[in-house]
Amino acid sequence: ETGVTQSPTHLIKTRGQQVTLRCSSQSGHNTVSWYQQALGQGPQFIFQYYREEENGRGNFPPRFSGLQFPNYSSELNVNALELDDSALYLCASSFGKETQYFGPGTRLLVL
Amino acid sequence: RKEVEQDPGPFNVPEGATVAFNCTYSNSASQSFFWYRQDCRKEPKLLMSVYSSGNEDGRFTAQLNRASQYISLLIRDSKLSDSATYLCVVRPNAGGTSYGKLTFGQGTILTVHP
Numbered sequence: 001e002t003g004v005t006q007s008p009t010h011l012i013k014t015r016g017q018q019v020t021l022r023c024s025s026q027s028g029h030n031t032v033s034w035y036q037q038a039l040g041q042g043p044q045f046i047f048q049y050y051r052e053e054e055n056g057r058g059n060f061p062p063r064f065s066g067l068q069f070p071n072y073s074s075e076l077n078v079n080a081l082e083l084d085d086s087a088l089y090l091c092a093s094s095f096g097k098e099t100q101y102f103g104p105g106t107r108l109l110v111l
Numbered sequence: 112r113k114e115v116e117q118d119p120g121p122f123n124v125p126e127g128a129t130v131a132f133n134c135t136y137s138n139s140a141s142q143s144f145f146w147y148r149q150d151c152r153k154e155p156k157l158l159m160s161v162y163s164s165g166n167e168d169g170r171f172t173a174q175l176n177r178a179s180q181y182i183s184l185l186i187r188d189s190k191l192s193d194s195a196t197y198l199c200v201v202r203p204n205a206g207g208t209s210y211g212k213l214t215f216g217q218g219t220i221l222t223v224h225p
Contacts, residue, residue: 033211042115042198042215043155056212090154097211102154 003027004093004103012109013081021076021106025093031055032074033100034066037088049074050096086110112137117199117216124223128189132219134182134199143202144175146184148195149218155198158184189223196220 003026013019025032031050035043045058049068063079072093078085086109092100117134124130136144144161159166161173161182172185182199199216 031211033213035213035215040119040217042218043213045212045214048211050211058212092213094211099157100211100213102156104154 004091004101006089006091006103006106008106009104010107010109012111014111015081015083017081017110018077018079019081019108021078021089021091021108023074023076023091023093023103025072025074025091026101029093029095029101030072031094031096032068032072033092033094034074034076035090035092036060036085037090037105038084039087043090046076081110083110113216114138114214115199115201115216117219119217119219121220121222124189124221126189126191126223126225128223129185129187130189130221131186132184132197132199132221134184134216136180136182136199136201136214138201138203138214139180141180141201141203144182145200145202145213146171146173146182147198147200147215149198150195155215158197186221189221191223191225194221194223 005024033048034046037043047057052068065077068074088105090105092102094100146158147155148158149155161175165174170187174183196218198218201214
């Protein structure tokens with residue numbers, strides 16, 4: 001096990017709602033990256049947080065936002081949910097640019 | 112054109128077979144290369160890094176050709192437990208604001224049967 005945990009494991013929401021996903025990084029890691037994985041696709045980079053600051057962002061709209069806390073845990077917030085937001089959301093923790101270790105993910109279904 | 116392209120397969124091979132996966136990437140400034148493995152409904156896990164000189168880990172051999180922007184993974188003596196999706200992963204040059212970003216291919220599905 002990587003020591004990276006995510007909650008909740010599964011979530012069902014309706015269009016227009018807001019969701020918050022949580023990630024606890026592995027002990028000793030100061031960087032958290034978030035990815036979205038649609039069915040049958042590889043993970044896509046959403047953004048990364050390093051020492052509580054956003055440190056790079058992929059091609060996702062502003063309604064995808066995040067936070068990192070002093071203990072390096074992180075949240076991903078998605079506003080105004082759309083059907084296409086249904087996916088597996090993965091967080092990965094690392095020490096800086098070293099190897100990223102993934103959590104088990106949160107499966108989000110938007111109806 | 113996708114940044115990282117893989118043949119999605121599926122590859123269906125008998126135990127003991129040798130199977131090869133290929134991957135191409137478009138960003139010539141890419142610095143680091145990896146193969147990740149993802150079991151059904153699980154998270155991706157690092158299988159191995161890929162170095163320019165080529166590297167081997169047991170039954171797995173990875174190769175990188177920077178001139179052709181091509182990465183490969185060879186699995187020898189396939190086991191039932193090798194059944195998974197194999198993801199080709201590229202990371203841009205260190206530095207700047209996106210060095211931590213991993214870019215994944217679509218993944219190649221491998222099924223090893225008895």
